Structure formats: C-alpha cells, structure tokens
Amino acid sequence: MNHAVAVAAAMVAAGIALGGGAIGAAIGDGLVGSAWIQGVSRQPELEGRLRTNMFLIVGLVEAMYFINLALGFVFIYAIGTPVS
Amino acid sequence: MAEGPPVEHPTVDFCSGPAILCQANIDSLVSSAFAIGVTLLICFLMAAKLKPGTPGKFQMIFELIYGYVKGQVVEAVDAKATFIVPLALTIFIYILIGNWLDFLPLTGYFHPANSDLNQTAAMAVVVILLVTGYAIRVQGVRGYLHHFTRPLDMNLAVRVAYTPLNIIEELAKPLTLALRLFGNIFGGLVMLFVLATLVPQIPLPFVPVLLSAVLVVAWKLFDVLFIGLIQAFIFMLLTIIYFGMARQGAHEEHA
Numbered sequence: 001m002n003h004a005v006a007v008a009a010a011m012v013a014a015g016i017a018l019g020g021g022a023i024g025a026a027i028g029d030g031l032v033g034s035a036w037i038q039g040v041s042r043q044p045e046l047e048g049r050l051r052t053n054m055f056l057i058v059g060l061v062e063a064m065y066f067i068n069l070a071l072g073f074v075f076i077y078a079i080g081t082p083v084s
Numbered sequence: 085m086a087e088g089p090p091v092e093h094p095t096v097d098f099c100s101g102p103a104i105l106c107q108a109n110i111d112s113l114v115s116s117a118f119a120i121g122v123t124l125l126i127c128f129l130m131a132a133k134l135k136p137g138t139p140g141k142f143q144m145i146f147e148l149i150y151g152y153v154k155g156q157v158v159e160a161v162d163a164k165a166t167f168i169v170p171l172a173l174t175i176f177i178y179i180l181i182g183n184w185l186d187f188l189p190l191t192g193y194f195h196p197a198n199s200d201l202n203q204t205a206a207m208a209v210v211v212i213l214l215v216t217g218y219a220i221r222v223q224g225v226r227g228y229l230h231h232f233t234r235p236l237d238m239n240l241a242v243r244v245a246y247t248p249l250n251i252i253e254e255l256a257k258p259l260t261l262a263l264r265l266f267g268n269i270f271g272g273l274v275m276l277f278v279l280a281t282l283v284p285q286i287p288l289p290f291v292p293v294l295l296s297a298v299l300v301v302a303w304k305l306f307d308v309l310f311i312g313l314i315q316a317f318i319f320m321l322l323t324i325i326y327f328g329m330a331r332q333g334a335h336e337e338h339a
Binding site: 055056058059060062063065066067068069070071073074077078 | 091092193263264266267268270271272274275311316317318321
C-alpha cells in the first residue's frame, strides 16, 4: 500500500516537473526566436551568425527541460522498483 | 529499439572491495571504448592523409572546424592559449560520435555513450580541473582565491556576503555541464522508448503501429542528428568559455 502511494506520488511529481519545465522551455524558445527575428529584420546581413547563436541558446534553454525529463524518469524508475 | 532506456546498468567487478571503487558499468565502458576507438581512428587517418595544396573533402571539413575552434579560443581566451584547441576538438568529436552511436544497428552492451551520468560527469570534472589549473597558473593562487570575492569594486562587507554565491557558481559549472549532456541524450532515449511502446497502444481507427514507426524515425532523426550535434557543440563551446572566465581579473590586475 505504502509503495503504491509512493509510486503514485512519484508519477504526479514527475508530471508537475515536466509540465513546469515545458512551460519554461517554451517561453525561453519563444524569447530567443523573437529576438532573432528582430535582430535579422534590423540587420539582415547578420542572419547566418545570429542563427548559429540562436541554435546555441535554444540548446541551452531546452537542456533544462531535458534534465527534468531524464531525472523525472530516473526517479519514477528508482521508486517504482520495490525494495525487498 | 523497444528495449527501455538504460536506467539500470549491468555492472562488472574489477576487484573485491566497496562498490564505489571496484564496480563499473560494463555497457558504458564498452560504448565509450568503441566511441574512443572510432574517434582515434578517424583523427589518425585524417592526420596521416593530410596534404597541402588541394585538400580532400574530409580535410576541408576538419580545417573548417579547426579554424572555427581556434578562432573561438583566440577570441574568448587568449592568442597564446592554443593548448585548448586540441582539448576542445577532442571533446567535440568524441561527444558527437558517442551520441551518433544510436544510429548504428548495434545491440547488447551498446548504447549512446553519453546516456550514463558517470560518463558525462567524468568529462565535466576533467574540464573543470583543467580550468581551475589554468586559472591558478594565470592568476596565481592568491589571485585565484581573490577571485572568489567578486564584485571586486564593492566594499568588504558586500564581498564577504557574495563569497558563498561565487563558490556555488563555481560548483554549478561541472554539475550543469554533466547534467545537460546526460539529460539531453537520456531524455531522447526515454522519448524513443515512449514512442515505440506506448503509441501503438492508442486506440485509433487506423494502424497505430505505422504512426509509431513514423514518429520513431522522425524523432530519431531530430534528436540524434540535431540535438546530438548541438549538445556536442555546446559542451565544446562552454569548455572554451570557462577557460575564458578563468582569465577574468587577470587583465585588470596587470593593467
């Protein structure tokens, strides 16, 4: 019984963590994209250089979400396997 | 493909003793050894076939990457700090090959080499030790410790209050470096597992197995090809940037 409660709580916690992380990553991606479009529309000749930087920052921003995803899964798995 | 992500690793014992000293994850050992072998093979073949004048295709690509990395090092660190270039290039090529192992039809002990936290943490610790050593060499032990009391133009009370924050910032560097790479590669494998096993169970009027296969291929192309490349690039670039941060303050003191 206790184990089932722990597993359910772990699932809910992972869901909340994933949801919050997804919100943050989406907002961050949107900010990066909007800043890139503004920069390119101001100085179109910088498009190539700015695109490299944009993908770099998108990678940095999305890393937070992927850390959430991986660690959430690890925690679910660690709690889900019953301790004998 | 339907096998789960490597949450638990099969281990092997090298000696009798505590697990933290004598136990290793055999699958990560095999995968990273394979990636190291491929990296060395590619680079030594490249070095043996180098020729001036009209370079081949691979030499063109290598010279492009080398030129970019060298430009970054000169810009972010110092014109004389060329020892960073081989380090950064090795990190980039090794992580790239380790990530792209997922494309090879290998089973058994093989998985993307960076989906084990031990692997990425080892690389991050090596990078941070080198950065710290470089900082001490450039600024001296006194200058390095003095560096922890930033901002340097404030009065003493503010600088003492900021010291714990600076220490946390220093500790966060290897932690985020390791967790970022691990989380991306491992999260990609989790996603692949979900797409391959859970999507076929959705009750749909058409064949969900086909949908699952299309999604798996699309996700694998995006995740392994694109995110794997970006993460290798980010790890390399952050290494160079941390070396550049290690020089902070050296200019002001000598100027």
